[in-house]
Amino acid sequence: MTIENKINKVSLKVKDLSVYYGAFKALEEISMDIEENQVTALIGPSGCGKSTLLRCFNRMNDLFPNTKIEGQIIYDDIDIYSQAIDPVLIRSKIGMVFQKPNPFPKSIYDNVAFGLKINGFVGNYDEEVERALIQSALWEEVKDRLNDNAFSLSGGQQQRLCMARALAIRPDVILLDEPTSALDPIATVKIEDLINVLKKDYTIIIVTHNMQQAARVSDKTAFLLSGENRCGKLIEMDATEKIFTTPFKKETEDYITGRFS
Amino acid sequence: MPREEFDKALDELQETIEKVQKLVEKMIIDSVKSLENRDMDLSNKVIEMDDEVDKYRDDLEQKAIFLIASEQPLATDLRKIITTLRVIMELERMGDYAEGIAKINLRIGETELIKPLIDIPSMSKKSIEMMRNCMKAYKNTDVKLAESVCRVDDEVDVLKDRVINELLQIMMKDPSSSRQATYLIFIAHNLERIADRSTNIAEDTIFLATGKSRSID
Structure with a gap:
């Protein structure tokens, strides 16, 4: 068996990244390359810092008080943590979808148009909303009810609406934080299919607790683990096929086979 | 844990494999013994044992498939199950070859053999030795032992060629011996195939240990 491990263009370069919540060190010296138009899965037990790491990519951790970041994340030759960078601009390029669908209490249309509005978009809103809903594979289901409240949609549809909301502002990177953990198997398959389509145009980073999901949807997998000081470290990152068939590190093998004591 | x-x-899958190994080993030993002793009853018993092997195989396959579906195994766990399926298939085929030898013995019937058996029992012994070693290697995931099994395979091949040559000589000298000589060639062929199957199990062991599928030369 040969595992293809070709190097693609790097979209996000993480260099010696450490994250502190007050005195607590949540992540220690993470270095990794996130490749363009690839799906990178972050896996690891609860509390290993994978969601913290995910939030670093679009500076969502800035929203938590007493958060301190050391190291760099280079995007487009710029350190996104350098002083001159506006985090809102970063978030328009690096979008995020959360674990639980969280549409706004607005119409389906307004949910998708929201990001465009706050970013001062002056083009054709109808076209952009339709494009984002088509991209998120929701258009056919909602095209006749765009003015209905977003809460009238099923959980799976709401999650795809959140994807559309993120896609509307044309980001480069999409961060997915356990996007299917609240969905049934059918809605899960739809999101996974969507990820497969979207990676042609976007770089995707996904946090998931479902090993088989990581194995199905991602090209690269990073395994994080926290040690005795509860501080998360990157144990191993490799081609997904390698991680789930013959991982290099024993900790990775123990985790993915469910033999963690 | x-x-x-x-x-x-x-572990239960492993236990089934060990049971089948013992059964198949007995089938090989008894099939050659039945040939040597002209023992038709023993040949019939070997043929009956094959049904038992098939039942174990079917049972193990079902359990393994359900484990894959229900447990969604990964990495070493997945290789363990896949290897179990491969090894049971090899053992079952070895059983078929032993059954084949028993059936040939019934066809030869209760007549005297055209020659004393020397190389065929040696082939049987070496095949059994290979089988035991490859199964030991498999059980302990011992790559070194797995690799050494294959050297014995060359010796079995040499013996088979010798058996065939000798039987060809006999046939040329006495054409009336052709029928039985041909049967004995089949038996040598079956034993050689049994040894080949041990080589396959040795390769499965290397896959189990390393994740690499590779043919041993």
């Missing part, structure tokens, strides 16, 4: 039930199920 979590996943105790799963580990127990994996």
Whole structure:
């Protein structure tokens, strides 16, 4: 068996990244390359810092008080943590979808148009909303009810609406934080299919607790683990096929086979 | 340690493999013994044992398939199950070859053999030795032992060629011996195939240990 491990263009370069919540060190010296138009899965037990790491990519951790970041994340030759960078601009390029669908209490249309509005978009809103809903594979289901409240949609549809909301502002990177953990198997398959389509145009980073999901949807997998000081470290990152068939590190093998004591 | 039930199920697969190994080993020994002793009853018993092997195989396959579906195994766990399926298939085929030898013995019937058997019992012994070693290697995931099994395979091949040559000589000298000589060639062929199957199990062991599928030369 040969595992293809070709190097693609790097979209996000993480260099010696450490994250502190007050005195607590949540992540220690993470270095990794996130490749363009690839799906990178972050896996690891609860509390290993994978969601913290995910939030670093679009500076969502800035929203938590007493958060301190050391190291760099280079995007487009710029350190996104350098002083001159506006985090809102970063978030328009690096979008995020959360674990639980969280549409706004607005119409389906307004949910998708929201990001465009706050970013001062002056083009054709109808076209952009339709494009984002088509991209998120929701258009056919909602095209006749765009003015209905977003809460009238099923959980799976709401999650795809959140994807559309993120896609509307044309980001480069999409961060997915356990996007299917609240969905049934059918809605899960739809999101996974969507990820497969979207990676042609976007770089995707996904946090998931479902090993088989990581194995199905991602090209690269990073395994994080926290040690005795509860501080998360990157144990191993490799081609997904390698991680789930013959991982290099024993900790990775123990985790993915469910033999963690 | 979590996943105790799963580990127990994996152990059970292993136990089935060991049972089948013992059965097949007995089938090979008895099939050659029945030939040497002109013992038709023993040949019939070997043929009956094959049904038992098939039943174990079917049972193990079902359990393994359900384990894959229910436990969604990964990495070493997945290789363990896949290897179990491969090894049971090899053992079952070895059983078929032994059954074949028993059936040939019934066809030869209760007549005297055209020659004393020397190389065929040696082939049988070497095949059994290979089988024991490859199964030991498999059980202990011992790559070194697995690799050494294959050297014996060359010796079995040499013996088979010798048996065939000798029988060809006999046939040329006495054409009336052709029927039985041909049967004995089949038997040598079956024993040689049994040894080949041990080589396959040795390769499965290397896959289990390393994740690499590779043919041993």
